[in-house]
Amino acid sequence: xxxxxxxxxxxxxxxxxxxxxxxxxxxxxxxxxxxRKNWSFGAIYVPxxxxxxxxxxxxxxxxxxxxxxxxxxxYYELTRYGLKALAEARLVHEAMWNGQPxxxxxxxxx
Amino acid sequence: xTGDRKPPEFLSRWLLRxxxxxxxxxxxxxxxxxxxxxxxxxxxxxxxxxxxxxxxKCLPHFxxxxxxxxxxMLKNYFLIAVRDIRRHFFYTAIKVFGLAVGLACAxxxxxxxxxxxxxxxxxxxxxxxxxxxxxxxxxxxxxHRAYVRGDLASQLPxxxxxxxAAVRFVIHRGYVIExxxxxxxxxxxxxxPNFLDFFSFPLxxxxxxxxxxxxxxxxxxxxxxRKLFGDQDPVGRTISVYDQTNKYDLKVAGIxxxxxxxxxxxxxFLASLAHLQKRDSSYREDKSLLCLTYVRLADRADGPALxxxxxxFVGRNFRPxxxxxxxxxxxxxxxxxxxxxxxxxxxxxxxPSVSYGLSLVVLIILLIASFNFIxxxxxxxxxxxxxxxxxxxxxxxxxxxxxxxxxxxxVLAGVALILSxxxxxxxxxxxxxxxxxxxxxxxxxxxxxxxxxxxxxVVVGFASGLYPAFVLSSFRPSxxxxxxxxxxxxxxxxxxxGLVVLQFAISLVLILxxxxxxxxxxxxxxxxxxxxxxxxxxxxxxKDPGISQRRDLFERELKSVPGVLDIAFSSGSPGIxxxxxxxxxxxxxxxxxxxxxxxxxxxxGFFDFFRIAVVQGRDFNQTIASDENSAVILNESxxxxxxxxxxxxxxxxxxxxxxxxxxxxxxxVIGVVKDYHNGSLHEEIEPAVYQVHSWMHDIFVRLSPVHIxxxxxxxxxxxxxLPTHIPxxxxxxDDLSESFIxxxxxxxxxxxxxxxxxxxxxxxxxxxxxxxxxxxxRRKEIGIRKVLGAGSGNILALFLKDxxxxxxxxxxxxxxxxxxxxxxxxxxFAYRTNMPLWMFLSSGIALLVVVxxxxxxxxxxxxxxxxxxxxxxx
Numbered sequence: 005x006x007x008x009x010x011x012x013x014x015x016x017x018x019x020x021x022x023x024x025x026x027x028x029x030x031x032x033x034x035x036x037x038x039x040r041k042n043w044s045f046g047a048i049y050v051p052x053x054x055x056x057x058x059x060x061x062x063x064x065x066x067x068x069x070x071x072x073x074x075x076x077x078x079y080y081e082l083t084r085y086g087l088k089a090l091a092e093a094r095l096v097h098e099a100m101w102n103g104q105p106x107x108x109x110x111x112x113x114x
Numbered sequence: 115x116t117g118d119r120k121p122p123e124f125l126s127r128w129l130l131r132x133x134x135x136x137x138x139x140x141x142x143x144x145x146x147x148x149x150x151x152x153x154x155x156x157x158x159x160x161x162x163x164x165x166x167x168x169x170x171k172c173l174p175h176f177x178x179x180x181x182x183x184x185x186x187m188l189k190n191y192f193l194i195a196v197r198d199i200r201r202h203f204f205y206t207a208i209k210v211f212g213l214a215v216g217l218a219c220a221x222x223x224x225x226x227x228x229x230x231x232x233x234x235x236x237x238x239x240x241x242x243x244x245x246x247x248x249x250x251x252x253x254x255x256x257x258h259r260a261y262v263r264g265d266l267a268s269q270l271p272x273x274x275x276x277x278x279a280a281v282r283f284v285i286h287r288g289y290v291i292e293x294x295x296x297x298x299x300x301x302x303x304x305x306x307p308n309f310l311d312f313f314s315f316p317l318x319x320x321x322x323x324x325x326x327x328x329x330x331x332x333x334x335x336x337x338x339x340r341k342l343f344g345d346q347d348p349v350g351r352t353i354s355v356y357d358q359t360n361k362y363d364l365k366v367a368g369i370x371x372x373x374x375x376x377x378x379x380x381x382x383f384l385a386s387l388a389h390l391q392k393r394d395s396s397y398r399e400d401k402s403l404l405c406l407t408y409v410r411l412a413d414r415a416d417g418p419a420l421x422x423x424x425x426x427f428v429g430r431n432f433r434p435x436x437x438x439x440x441x442x443x444x445x446x447x448x449x450x451x452x453x454x455x456x457x458x459x460x461x462x463x464x465x466p467s468v469s470y471g472l473s474l475v476v477l478i479i480l481l482i483a484s485f486n487f488i489x490x491x492x493x494x495x496x497x498x499x500x501x502x503x504x505x506x507x508x509x510x511x512x513x514x515x516x517x518x519x520x521x522x523x524x525v526l527a528g529v530a531l532i533l534s535x536x537x538x539x540x541x542x543x544x545x546x547x548x549x550x551x552x553x554x555x556x557x558x559x560x561x562x563x564x565x566x567x568x569x570x571x572v573v574v575g576f577a578s579g580l581y582p583a584f585v586l587s588s589f590r591p592s593x594x595x596x597x598x599x600x601x602x603x604x605x606x607x608x609x610x611x612g613l614v615v616l617q618f619a620i621s622l623v624l625i626l627x628x629x630x631x632x633x634x635x636x637x638x639x640x641x642x643x644x645x646x647x648x649x650x651x652x653x654x655x656x657k658d659p660g661i662s663q664r665r666d667l668f669e670r671e672l673k674s675v676p677g678v679l680d681i682a683f684s685s686g687s688p689g690i691x692x693x694x695x696x697x698x699x700x701x702x703x704x705x706x707x708x709x710x711x712x713x714x715x716x717x718x719g720f721f722d723f724f725r726i727a728v729v730q731g732r733d734f735n736q737t738i739a740s741d742e743n744s745a746v747i748l749n750e751s752x753x754x755x756x757x758x759x760x761x762x763x764x765x766x767x768x769x770x771x772x773x774x775x776x777x778x779x780x781x782x783v784i785g786v787v788k789d790y791h792n793g794s795l796h797e798e799i800e801p802a803v804y805q806v807h808s809w810m811h812d813i814f815v816r817l818s819p820v821h822i823x824x825x826x827x828x829x830x831x832x833x834x835x836l837p838t839h840i841p842x843x844x845x846x847x848d849d850l851s852e853s854f855i856x857x858x859x860x861x862x863x864x865x866x867x868x869x870x871x872x873x874x875x876x877x878x879x880x881x882x883x884x885x886x887x888x889x890x891x892r893r894k895e896i897g898i899r900k901v902l903g904a905g906s907g908n909i910l911a912l913f914l915k916d917x918x919x920x921x922x923x924x925x926x927x928x929x930x931x932x933x934x935x936x937x938x939x940x941x942x943f944a945y946r947t948n949m950p951l952w953m954f955l956s957s958g959i960a961l962l963v964v965v966x967x968x969x970x971x972x973x974x975x976x977x978x979x980x981x982x983x984x985x986x987x988x
Contacts, residue, residue, distance in 0.1 A: 027140075027144075028140070028141075028144040029144050029147045029148060032148075044171075045141070045144060045145065045148075045168070046171070049134075049137055049141065053136055065140070068143070071146075071147055071150055072143035072144070072146050072147050073120055073121075073126060073142070073143065073146040075139050075140060075142055075143030075146065076139065076140060076143065077140060077143060077144075078140040
């Protein structure tokens with residue numbers, strides 16, 4: 005299977021973490037919180053489209069809310085393959101970092 | 115915006131348009147949520163800014179995707195169009211050919227119109243150059259002429275500072291130029307030295323400021339120099355010019371480029387006006403010289419304003435005479451060709467109506483061609499119905515379909531445009547000879563023409579594509595996909611019939627026009643003009659007065675040529691030159707009762723030669739001395755206006771007949787001749803008075819009916835031995851009257867013929883197309899009819915019936931229209947043919963025959979086919 009790109013990996017992670025709440029605005033907030041960087045809508049939509057096409061996530065339309073100008077939300081959730089891909093990504097990361105000294109301290113991240 | 119934390123509605127709509135399709139509504143929802151958050155945190159203004167930025171960011175992608183989808187669809191449209199064209203090549207060919215013919219005509223006419231309106235604009239400062247003209251109102255004459263007195267050109271700049279420069283010239287016609295053995299006839303211009311500086315006629319060699327300064331110098335055009343000198347270098351050589359009385363030498367000082375066709379001043383040979391004045395005593399004084407005079411005004415000077423000051427100038431420079439009024443006018447150089455038409459013009463001027471008329475003809479042809487386009491497209495609409503249905507089902511908007519079919523029309527119009535360029539190259543020589551032009555088609559070097567053509571092609575594409583596009587795009591998918599439309603009316607049935615009737619009617623009017631113009635010409639040719647001009651040839655001897663003095667010698671020598679029956683000398687040709695109008699006072703009547711006659715100078719034996727009967731009194735007699743200067747002959751019309759009693763013996767006077775001391779000479783009427791058509795048949799016979807004159811302008815020769823070419827050759831041989839420098843250039847009398855008087859009418863006739871032929875061809879092509887389509891559609895019907903017992907004749911009749919009705923309807927429209935148009939044309943002739951009913955009938959029948967032929971040709975094959983094949987085919 006093809007590897008996930010980093011942004012795809014982050015987005016899959018965010019959808020998994022958010023569970024029921026995963027729609028674009030929430031995903032964006034989650035990503036901002038985790039990566040401490042601003043994500044544009046485009047940077048999320050494009051990988052989302054790709055992931056959906058690859059069958060790693062699936063979407064459904066939610067009910068419209070006034071806060072969105074009466075427009076409905078599109079919720080995303082992981083499919084079986086998506087979950088597998090995320091787990092595999094984690095395994096690869098752990099295998100890669102196993103037994104290596106830390107190069108960044110916890111403090112420098114904050 | 116307080117409390118209402120929502121982005122403006124129109125911004126949301128914009129965003130929805132530019133966002134990638136797949137994001138759709140939910141995408142906009144996400145953006146709005148973010149907007150609200152920003153608005154709450156940082157204020158609405160910031161939020162709007164952010165929102166706008168998002169829209170901007172979407173634009174590149176939006177542009178690209180739009181372009182991509184457009185081209186994808188374009189590719190598809192193109193593919194379908196090409197398939198359609200290939201499958202129905204015949205119909206497409208008819209459509210395109212019609213447009214191409216129409217556009218080719220448009221190219222030629224555009225070229226012509228452009229040339230007409232470009233006259234004299236090539237001169238530097240053309241908009242500041244004016245021609246000075248003279249309007250005279252006097253008891254004896256009224257005229258507005260292009261010539262003014264020679265001294266005004268030097269006086270005007272002195273009096274008015276806004277006049278920067280002035281130039282004068284005169285034209286002399288039919289002079290012979292000689293170099294070595296070679297003799298050529300030309301019309302030299304005698305010009306002021308600044309002529310080449312004033313106008314923009316560039317020199318190829320020689321200096322334009324000094325070339326004509328020396329009165330002994332001459333300037334030739336390239337072509338004329340080549341004809342005269344061949345390959346030798348002409349500059350510096352001496353040539354001889356034959357004046358009316360003597361011969362003199364000039365030196366070639368420069369070669370000018372050939373004069374462009376769109377110049378109203380045409381010349382091959384320039385000589386110095388000063389030389390002419392020195393040579394000829396009657397021209398010596400500037401005051402007694404009549405010249406064409408042009409002035410150039412200062413940069414910001416206003417022509418009309420200066421013209422308003424001219425009456426004062428006239429007052430200072432013209433001796434006032436009771437009852438007469440002199441006026442000077444300024445005519446813009448660029449308006450001379452189209453709007454002048456004064457007396458004594460340099461050449462024949464044109465009028466804008468020629469351009470308008472031709473444009474109208476082109477418009478008619480283009481209309482017929484686009485009718486074909488509309489008819490064939492809508493007739494075949496059923497064919498495309500399924501495609502339209504499918505496109506609509508998968509989401510095509512009507513607008514897209516209209517654009518698709520309009521686009522097809524544009525592409526076909528474009529193809530037709532390319533074809534029309536080839537066609538117009540082929541037609542150009544024919545058009546040039548028809549219109550008497552030397553136009554050249556240089557498409558790339560003529561951006562204005564290119565733009566005009568593209569514009570016309572677009573308009574034509576639009577006009578012919580719009581209606582079919584709307585018909586085609588109107589199909590409902592539910593019907594067209596089930597194939598219901600193909601059997602039933604496939605759109606625009608009534609419109610189609612109407613257009614066919616209109617096509618036929620236009621063709622009919624043109625056919626009628628061509629017929630009636632032809633009939634009028636037959637009438638002119640066949641009409642007894644009152645004089646005999648069969649086998650009469652004429653030769654101008656204006657430029658050699660020596661011939662007039664030795665008439666006997668010339669008469670004897672020419673008559674000795676076998677085949678020459680009779681010979682006469684005259685100063686004017688009957689039927690071509692009717693003389694000039696003069697007022698005559700009649701002895702025994704008061705001044706107010708004076709009469710106006712055309713005075714024509716003739717030679718002895720003129721009436722005899724042309725077989726014009728003398729009804730009262732006698733002809734001029736060479737042996738009676740008083741006939742030379744105090745006798746006149748009248749025609750019947752003139753005699754009638756002198757009173758019904760005997761005119762012979764009456765005495766008339768005019769200021770024109772004076773003796774050496776300036777006193778008026780009374781002229782006695784010695785005879786009356788029968789009326790003959792002294793002018794063209796456009797006019798009534800006018801009262802005329804004839805006087806003999808010693809200076810003859812023409813020799814007329816009547817030849818025996820056999821061996822005319824041989825006789826002319828023998829005469830030329832004899833002519834060479836006679837003492838004159840004039841070359842033997844003869845005209846047949848018919849050619850002469852044709853080219854002088856009826857050329858314009860003849861041209862109108864030929865344009866009508868040409869246009870009617872094209873109109874009929876195009877209409878018939880359209881009919882052939884419609885027919886073969888209708889045959890194709892009704893094959894099964896024909897098969898069933900045949901099975902049930904119909905013969906080929908019945909089938910033919912079935913189709914003929916449809917079209918006969920249309921032709922008849924066209925007749926109903928065309929007859930009155932044609933009648934009124936042609937009556938208007940015929941009214942320009944004082945003597946005209948009638949418009950008999952059979953002429954209308956026969957043009958209607960002619961059209962019917964042609965249409966029937968086209969219909970039969972198409973339906974015959976259908977009628978002959980074996981019904982088994984057509985019915986079985988499913």
